[in-house]
Amino acid sequence: MGEPVSILMVDDRAENLLALEAILERDGRRLFQARSGNEALKLTLKHDFAVVLLDVQMPDMDGYETAQLMRSAERTRIVPIIFVTAGDRSEERMFAGYEVGAVDFLYKPVNPAILESKVGVFVELHRKSRELAAANAALERASRALAERVADVESVNRTLSHDLRAPLRSIHGFAKMLAEGGGEDHLRRILGACGRMERMLDGLHELLRISGTERTFEDVDCEGLLTGVTEDLRADIERAGAEIARGPLPMLRGNRTLLALLLQNLIANALKFRGPAPPRVTVSAERSGDEWRFQVTDNGVGIPPESRARVFEVFARLVGDATPGTGVGLALCKQAVDKHGGRIWVEGGAGGGATFCFTIPA
Numbered sequence: 001m002g003e004p005v006s007i008l009m010v011d012d013r014a015e016n017l018l019a020l021e022a023i024l025e026r027d028g029r030r031l032f033q034a035r036s037g038n039e040a041l042k043l044t045l046k047h048d049f050a051v052v053l054l055d056v057q058m059p060d061m062d063g064y065e066t067a068q069l070m071r072s073a074e075r076t077r078i079v080p081i082i083f084v085t086a087g088d089r090s091e092e093r094m095f096a097g098y099e100v101g102a103v104d105f106l107y108k109p110v111n112p113a114i115l116e117s118k119v120g121v122f123v124e125l126h127r128k129s130r131e132l133a134a135a136n137a138a139l140e141r142a143s144r145a146l147a148e149r150v151a152d153v154e155s156v157n158r159t160l161s162h163d164l165r166a167p168l169r170s171i172h173g174f175a176k177m178l179a180e181g182g183g184e185d186h187l188r189r190i191l192g193a194c195g196r197m198e199r200m201l202d203g204l205h206e207l208l209r210i211s212g213t214e215r216t217f218e219d220v221d222c223e224g225l226l227t228g229v230t231e232d233l234r235a236d237i238e239r240a241g242a243e244i245a246r247g248p249l250p251m252l253r254g255n256r257t258l259l260a261l262l263l264q265n266l267i268a269n270a271l272k273f274r275g276p277a278p279p280r281v282t283v284s285a286e287r288s289g290d291e292w293r294f295q296v297t298d299n300g301v302g303i304p305p306e307s308r309a310r311v312f313e314v315f316a317r318l319v320g321d322a323t324p325g326t327g328v329g330l331a332l333c334k335q336a337v338d339k340h341g342g343r344i345w346v347e348g349g350a351g352g353g354a355t356f357c358f359t360i361p362a
Contacts, residue, residue, distance in 0.1 A: 003130075004028050004029055004030040005028060005029055005030070005050045005123050005126050005127055006029075006030045006031075006032060006047050006048060006049050006050060007024060007029055007030070007031050007032065007049060007050060007051055007052075007053070007119065007123070008032045008034060008040060008043060008044070008047075008049045008051075008052045008053070009021065009024075009031060009032065009033050009034070009052075009053045010033075010034045010035075010036075010037070010039075010040040010052065010053065010054045010055055010058075010063070010066065011035070011053075011055040011058070011084070012035055012036060012055065012058045012059060013055075014035070016055065016084075016108075017033045017035075019110075020053060020084075020110075020115075021033070023110070023112045023115055023116060024115070024116065024119055029123065032047065032049075036058060036059075036060060036061065037058060037060065037061030037062070037063070037065060037066035037069075038060070038061060040052070040054070040066055041066065041069060041070070044070060044073070044075065044076045044079070045075065049076075049079050050079075050080075050122050050123050050125070050126030050127075051079070051080045051081075051082060051119055051122035051123065051126070052070070052079055052080070052081045052082070053082050053084050053106075053119070054066060054067060054081050054082065054083055054084065054102075055083075055084055055085065056083050056084075056085035056093075056097070057085065057086070063083055063085070063097075064096060064097065064100050067081050067083075067097070067100040067101050067102060068100040068101070070101065071100060071101040080103045080122045081101055081102050081103060082102065082103060082104045082105070082106060082118060082119070083097050083102045083104070083105045083106070084106045084107075084108065084110060085105065085106075085107060085108065086107070086108040104118060106118070148338075216255060217253045217254055217255055218253070218254075218255075218256060219251060219252075219253060220251065220252055220253070220254045220255075220256050220259055221251050222249035222250055222251065222252065222259070222285065223246075223248075223249045225249075225256065225259055225260055225263065226246060226249060226263060226283055228260065229260055229263045229264045229267065230244050230267070232264065233264065233267060233268060233271070236268065236271050237271065240271045240274060240278070240279050241278040241279070242270075242271055242274075242278060242279035242280065242281060243278065243279070243280045243281070244267065244281050244282075244283070245280065245281070245282040245283070246282065246283045246284065247282070247283070247284030247285065247286075248284070248285070249283070249284070249285050250285055250287070250292055250362075252292055252360055252362065254340055254360055255336075255339060255340070258335075258336040258339055258340070259336065259340075259360075261332060261333075261336055262332075262333050262336040262337065262358070263283065263296070265329040265330070265332055265333050266296040266333060266356050267281055267283070267296065268329065269298075269329055269330070269356075270296070270298035270300055270354075273298075273300045273301050274298075274299075274300045274301070275299060275300050275301050275352065275353070277299060279298060279299065279300060280298065280299050281296065281297070281298045282295070282296070282297045282298075283295070283296050284297075287362060288359075290361060290362050291342065291359045291360060291361050291362050292359065292360045292361075292362055293357060293358075293359050294357065294358050294359070294360070295355055295356070295357050296355070296356045297353065297354075297355040297356075298353045298354055298355075299352060299353040300352075300353050300354065301353075302348060302352050302353050302354050303346055303348070303354050305348065308345070308346045308347075311330050311346060312330045312331055312333065312334040312344065313331060333356075333358070337358045337359075337360075340360050340361065341361050342358055342359040342360045342361065343358065343359050344356070344357070344358035344359075345357055345358075
C-alpha cells in the first residue's frame with residue numbers, strides 16, 4: 001500500500017477525537033489529533049494531509065479562522081477541509097464555511113458510514129495524486145537520461161565525422177606514398193596512425209559505457225577509494241618518481257566506480273603531462289555549503305588560460321602528437337562528475353602546474 005496517508009482531526013474535546021478515531025482507523029492511514037486551531041496549523045507545517053476534519057466551535061481560534069489561515073498558506077492551500085459541527089444548520093453558517101475553503105459539512109452526531117465514505121474519497125484521491133507525482137518524477141528522470149544519451153550520441157557522431165578522419169587521412173596518404181615506393185618511415189607512420197585510431201575508438205567506447213552507467217549511489221569512503229586508485233597506478237607512479245599527497249577526504253554518497261575513474265584519470269594526467277621536476281600530486285577536499293569541493297593539484301606543464309574551457313571536450317588535445325593519450329580522459333572525468341550532479345573545471349597552479357576542481361553534492 002505504500003506510505004500511509006495522513007488525516008488530521010481537530011476538536012477541542014477529547015471524546016470527539018476518540019470517536020472520530022474509532023470510525024476512521026484503518027491500515028494504510030495515520031491519524032493525527034489537534035485540540036486547537038494553533039496546534040492544527042503547527043501539524044500542517046510538518047505533515048502532508050489528505051483531508052482535515054475541523055470542528056467549528058473551538059475557543060481562542062474557531063474553525064473558520066483556522067480554515068482561513070490554512071487557505072492562505074501555500075503548503076495547505078488545496079488540502080480538503082470538512083467541517084464537523086454541532087451548531088445550527090443555517091445557510092448563512094454553511095456559506096461562511098464554504099467561503100473560507102470548506103469542501104463539505106458534517107453535523108454531530110456524525111453518521112459513521114457517511115463520514116468514512118467522504119473521508120475515503122479524499123484518501124484515495126491523495127494516494128492517486130502521490131502515485132502520479134512519483135510517476136511524473138520518474139518520467140522526468142528518464143527524460144533527462146534520454147537527453148544525456150542523445151547528447152552523447154551526437155558528440156560521438158561529430159567525433160566520428162571529424163576527429164577520426166585525421167588518422168584516416170594520414171593512413172591514406174602514407175599508404176599511397178608507400179605504394180609509390182616509400183620506405184620504412186611511411187610504414188611506421190601508418191602503424192602509428194592505426195594505433196592512435198584504435199585508442200580513440202577505445203576511448204569512445206569507454207565514454208559511451210560511462211554515459212550508460214545507472215546512477216546507483218552508495219556510501220563511499222574517499223580515503224579508501226584514493227588508496228585503491230594509487231595502488232592501481234603504482235607502476236606509473238614509481239616509473240615517474242612521483243609523490244601522491246592527500247588532505248582529509250570525506251565519506252559521501254556516490255557511485256564508487258565513477259569516482260574511482262575520476263580520480264584515476266586526473267592523477268594519470270598529472271603523471272603524463274609532467275614538467276622537468278618529479279611529479280607531485282595533491283588530492284584534497286573541503287565542505288562548501290551543500291557540496292564537497294575536491295582539488296587535484298599538480299606541478300606539471302599546466303594548461304594555458306585560453307584553453308581551459310575546452311579541455312573537457314572529447315579528443316581535445318593541447319599538446320603535440322608525441323604526448324601519449326587521445327584526449328578522452330578529461331571527457332570521462334566530466335561525465336563522471338555530471339552523473340553526480342556536480343561541476344568540474346581547471347585552474348592554474350600557484351607555482352605552475354594545474355589544479356582540477358570538481359564538486360560532489362553532500
